[in-house]
Amino acid sequence: EADIYQTPRYLVIGTGKKITLECSQTMGHDxxxxxxxxxxxxxxxxxYSYGVNSTEKGDLSSESTVSRIRTEHFPLTLxxxxxxxxxxxxxxxxxxxxxxxxxxQHFGDGTRLSIL
Amino acid sequence: DAKTTQPPSMDCAEGRAxxxxxxxxxxxxxxxxxxxxxxxxxxxxxxxHGLKNNETNEMASLIITEDRKSSTLILPHxxxxxxxxxxxxxxxxxxxxxxxxxxxITLSVRP
Numbered sequence: 001e002a003d004i005y006q007t008p009r010y011l012v013i014g015t016g017k018k019i020t021l022e023c024s025q026t027m028g029h030d031x032x033x034x035x036x037x038x039x040x041x042x043x044x045x046x047x048y049s050y051g052v053n054s055t056e057k058g059d060l061s062s063e064s065t066v067s068r069i070r071t072e073h074f075p076l077t078l079x080x081x082x083x084x085x086x087x088x089x090x091x092x093x094x095x096x097x098x099x100x101x102x103x104x105q106h107f108g109d110g111t112r113l114s115i116l
Numbered sequence: 117d118a119k120t121t122q123p124p125s126m127d128c129a130e131g132r133a134x135x136x137x138x139x140x141x142x143x144x145x146x147x148x149x150x151x152x153x154x155x156x157x158x159x160x161x162x163x164x165h166g167l168k169n170n171e172t173n174e175m176a177s178l179i180i181t182e183d184r185k186s187s188t189l190i191l192p193h194x195x196x197x198x199x200x201x202x203x204x205x206x207x208x209x210x211x212x213x214x215x216x217x218x219x220x221i222t223l224s225v226r227p
Binding site: 033035042043044045048050058059090091092102104105106107108109110 | 148150157158159160161162165207209212213214215216217218219
């Protein structure tokens with residue numbers, strides 16, 4: 001089973017606060033991803049990284065930012081949280097492709113974020 | 117990447133086989149079919165993927181039609197814990213390809 005961890009699992013916080021959602025994986029995967037999912041809705045890719053010092057924006061525009069200083073760590077930051085940021089945030093990682101299709105993504109259990 | 121079409125929901129009895137269909141009529145030669153599932157309140161879980169041959173692992177079997185325009189995920193002996201949303205995704209082999217999750221199919225396994 002994949003080892004990818006997200007903290008906190010749940011966060012309720014007031015408007016205007018700076019928030020950092022943590023994501024760590026112990027598998028040495030080069031690729032890491034952040035998805036956003038509202039209840040009962042589809043997952044949308046908001047950020048991804050193909051290695052240290054590499055970050056890209058995903059398909060869905062997001063006011064969050066990410067960094068990738070270490071292979072195993074891919075934190076997501078909201079500088080000033082707003083109620084519109086309320087959602088579930090899911091982190092994933094995968095190995096670089098070695099043939100036979102892209103390697104599967106392994107997901108954490110997500111952070112449920114509520115901004116009051 | 118090609119688009120997929122799945123029915124919104126289906127159910128099956130516990131212990132019976134669950135056959136989940138997926139249409140991907142615009143799939144191209146370098147695109148694989150991937151299946152993930154998401155159990156309520158958890159992150160998605162990879163199940164299986166294939167190109168054109170049928171595939172089987174400890175979780176499921178994937179049957180891809182000869183023209184590759186559709187596929188079926190088979191859970192041979194469904195349990196209550198298999199109740200989840202199942203996503204069929206087509207993805208090219210390009211190193212920069214990214215998963216695009218649709219609405220999936222909600223499988224309900226009844227006792």
